[in-house]
Amino acid sequence: MKAVCMDTGNSTVLREGKEYFVFPTGSSYYYVSNFGSVNSHMGAFQRSMFQVIDGNEKSINSTKNTKESNKSQGDSNASAIKMSVVEQMDMFDFLSEESEQEAPAGIVITIPEDVISPLECTKGLKTKEFRNVQLRWKKYVDALHGHDGGSWLAAREKLIRHRDNKEPLIVAWDPREIDQK
Helix, strand or coil: CEEEECCCCCCCCCCCCCEEEEEEECCCEEEEECCCCHHHCCEEEEHHHEEEEECCHHHHHHHHHHHHHHHHCCCHHHHCCCCCCCCCCCCCHHHCHHHHCCCCCCEEEECCCCCCCHHHCCCCCCCHHHHHHHHHHHHHHHHHHHHHCCCHHHHHHHHHHHHHHCCEEEECCCCHHHHHC
């Protein structure tokens, strides 16, 4: 059956005035879902938070009877023990617009033209110069890979592209410090 949320009860997953599918569980709660399946519910919420708009007459009457029996027992705020409301978190909060707008952590650098891959090096494979080119290249790619994650080869390609186009790049640490040592 369907119901409209009348009170979110400090829940972050419910929206006041929105229609949901509700499935009775016990005498005081509904499983609430955006879909017509109890298996896809977002949690169990108090029935008093919803107004049933589509369902059988029996469930509407049982909700009215529950409210009437609560009234006959006196003011529920005065006689009942207040329970703390547990806040229900949306499991995709980390994808919110606010987190997407945060500035990326890292250091912005422009890759010097003389940072070349070992494949671009013209020195002999067993020379000290080749080994230095190899180590320097690895430090720059590792700094980019440490920030972006993903595949090391993708980081390598991105590094070459930004170096050739003289575009700034965000890296996890400053590999230029290695050049100064």
